[in-house]
Amino acid sequence: MKVTMLKSKLHRATVTHAELDYEGSCAIDADLMHAAHILPFEQLHIYNVTNGERFSTYAIVAPSGSHTIGINGAAAHKANVGDTLIICTYASLKVKQAQNFAPDLVYLDKKNHIHHQTQGELAQDKV
Numbered sequence: 001m002k003v004t005m006l007k008s009k010l011h012r013a014t015v016t017h018a019e020l021d022y023e024g025s026c027a028i029d030a031d032l033m034h035a036a037h038i039l040p041f042e043q044l045h046i047y048n049v050t051n052g053e054r055f056s057t058y059a060i061v062a063p064s065g066s067h068t069i070g071i072n073g074a075a076a077h078k079a080n081v082g083d084t085l086i087i088c089t090y091a092s093l094k095v096k097q098a099q100n101f102a103p104d105l106v107y108l109d110k111k112n113h114i115h116h117q118t119q120g121e122l123a124q125d126k127v
Helices: 030-036 073-077
Strands: 002-014 017-019 025-029 043-048 054-062 069-072 084-094 104-108 114-119
Touching (some): 002 030, 017 073, 025 030, 030 104, 030 114, 054 073
Parallel strands (some): 025 054
Antiparallel strands (some): 002 084, 043 054, 043 084, 104 114
């Protein structure tokens, strides 16, 4: 049996641009993708904290150091510049693997700089 587990997340990312007339996808700063182990064209689940929208798309690489979080194509109807997002990836694992798996959690400030990172430890657990 397999279970679907959170693989990684960018927590509280800020949308830097939303472009409707684009092929589609979510542009993410290469440094943020690396920190969260997100691959180009990997499926993303995006949760908009600002307006409650939830949608899926795929990742594309934005320039390293740009701090870009861009929502493109039809998804641009679901997020505006300045909105706060949680961007997640998931993996299907065998139950035995899942028992010892720890996701990469990357916490961002309002300018999409990495505030801190953990592996499997939620920020609220540190309080």
